Amino acid sequence: KAGVTQTPRYLIKTRGQQVTLSCSPISGHRSVSWYQQTPGQGLQFLFEYFSETQRNKGNFPGRFSGRQFSNSRSEMNVSTLELGDSALYLCASSDPARNTGELFFGEGSRLTVL
Amino acid sequence: AQSVAQPEDQVNVAEGNPLTVKCTYSVSGNPYLFWYVQYPNRGLQFLLKYITGDNLVKGSYGFEAEFNKSQTSFHLKKPSALVSDSALYFCAVRERPMNRDDKIIFGKGTRLHILP
Secondary structure, three states, rough: OOOOOEEEEHHHHHHHOOEEEEEEEOOOOOOEEEEEEEEEOOOEEEEEEEEEEEEOOOOOOEEEEEOOOOOOEEEEOOOOOOOOHHHHEEEEEHHHHHHOOEEEOOEEEEEOOO | OEEEEOOOOEEEEEEEOEEEOOOEEEOEEEEEEEEEEEEOOOOOOEEEEEEEOOOOOEHHHHHEEEEEEEOOOEEEEEOOOHHHHEEEEEEEEEOOOOOOOOEEEOOOOOEEEEEE
């Protein structure tokens, strides 16, 4: 089985721009979660989607949004970028039917905001 | 609310020695517990999990972890460290049974340095 695929792997933006990151989960996994990783804050939960519905949301401003498509692929968008948004954005998929909550992570998208 | 604490930002161990990476957790019910490892510029890789049963869980790359309910701990261990074990290690917890608003919470991570 192919793993979780995130694109792009690296990107550079300037303040005020917006960015869209993409995540393709493992085949058959219907749940997709997004995390922001920074050296100071560690792994911060952004949101989780299941069957095209946002099931859970972390404490991030409204500039951070996401969605999930019918094929379980997910995108997250950050608008009006700030310097502090520079981070590694990790996507993880899981199979809720297994009821253990184990996550499978992609390699991440490293965003640098200048 | 769930929480996870990894009290050490960094752990240094000589190659060949046993290693321990500490983790304590707090949940209102019974936990699912996980350890993940992250190598530079990579995503997190699953190492092992505790769901139920034997308190000693064995995982990938020779790692194991011991669930201690009374101390609410889930320390990661390996009998003999390798230089290639140097990485960032995350402990995570999820309350069970899983509810709609449930999510996995990660600790801040512990950087493990294995010294040759």
